[in-house]
Amino acid sequence: RKFGIVRRAPQAAPADAGSAAAHHRELTIALVITALSWSFVNFGLLLWLPSDLQDRGFSAEIASGIIASSALVALPTIMIAAFLYSRWSSKRTLIGTVLLTLAGLAGALLPAPTLAWPPLLIAVIALLVVGTNGLIAVLLPYAAENYALRVRGRATGLIAGSSKFGGVAVQLGAFAGLIPTMGGAAIALIVPMTLSAVLIGRAGRETRGRSLRELETTA
Template identity: 30%
Template structure:
């Protein structure tokens, strides 16, 4: 019997799903990216302390945690495709409304709703693409999906570099809302994920939660949750603060944005390298190798002594960080059976968002305490090293294994 996922028509549908879902992630990354640049301006304009600035990122991450968990449950119950419409609509509207925020209070509220949509869209998109792809390239397609994140980060850096100095921070939020709404049109032309469509019944909310923490899957759920916490803590703690760190080091706003843009360029080759390795080398091996190299790059960045070393170690940090995140998606989404996959992915990603909620605040506190960048990035090294040890010891390789 021929697997329907392998039929040519399904390959076409899988490509459409990949590109359409990738555009959604691109705008996700664009929104997260522009926030890091906007905060540099807002901190000065609204006279925000490091601690308050860090709380902005924390509120967004709390929204992501809630959105990831809820979207995973609803996607297993009602389907992958339909959840895209809801999540994209939420974060695109909230992003556009952020341009009209008059103070930090309403900005906090809007960032929560942005996070709610972003957090829901990410795990559902990953599940959607995996279940619509042929087995021999399923992990690679997942990484290709996540590579759109790097394009979105690059777009955020470019737009912020040219638009913020000329037109102000509100303009970039308006730009972020327009293309995100366009992806809603694309979703109406997409089919449901092939593997999900073949399920004879749908799981209930309670059944999904019980199963991902059953004796059979609890270890996978635990390892996946730890990985997502470590990766989110590291990524959001470092990259949300990167322009501000450079600004604090004495570089001008324009130079801070420019150097951040240069470092962002390394994200795309990081993703492409991971896309090749996950199929040739394995999901787990790719992840743990990228994690330890990210940890070492973070430590080196903290000890950077001049502009050249700052850029070199920043490029390495960006390259390995995004390769590790690509490995995280490919590793996690294959840990769970189809009936509960979105829930397992969503709950792991949701737990990880607590890391992204804590990290901006914790990093802001460390910077405010003037402990030195060696200590700040030494913390990231320690967190990544712990994650590396746990995945190495307890993680399960799924390369070549059947999804169900």
């Protein structure tokens, strides 16, 4: 008492505790799928992009310029994502970044003659860069805010590890000569990315403005 250290009264379980506990495994699956999908987009599709653009007939200089222009458009993404995460909605911000990435993947499926128009190509690549940058900026904080202390390290470690898995898998695939086109990679990734958005929407909880102590009452 002398130093202001007093016992806190136990915090009551929140109203959605039962629902959150029932969907916890589903949320873990959703976040792992999201992390895996992100890893293949970031370490695969975007990594192969320069060679794919050259295969489409762009010179190395033009291909580099298109990627640089897209990255410049996406530069403030992380700050915007952080602002929306803290001021608007953590769950909706995460879903929004997944949907942006999905929009970029859908754009990559456009016919090659249509996608050859530089402004459209820059817009598609910018969507991918914006979506992936924003996604990784909010994915791990959101994961940490959904697990009680006794499992938080393992859960966030699993999701963080999943976000690196694509880098290893892509390198092994490259050694084996398995390098798909941008469209081929988009086809493979659009289904799991869509599934992750649906599962987060179903099983995720809003964490903005809520105390982490709530998680301990439902552990």
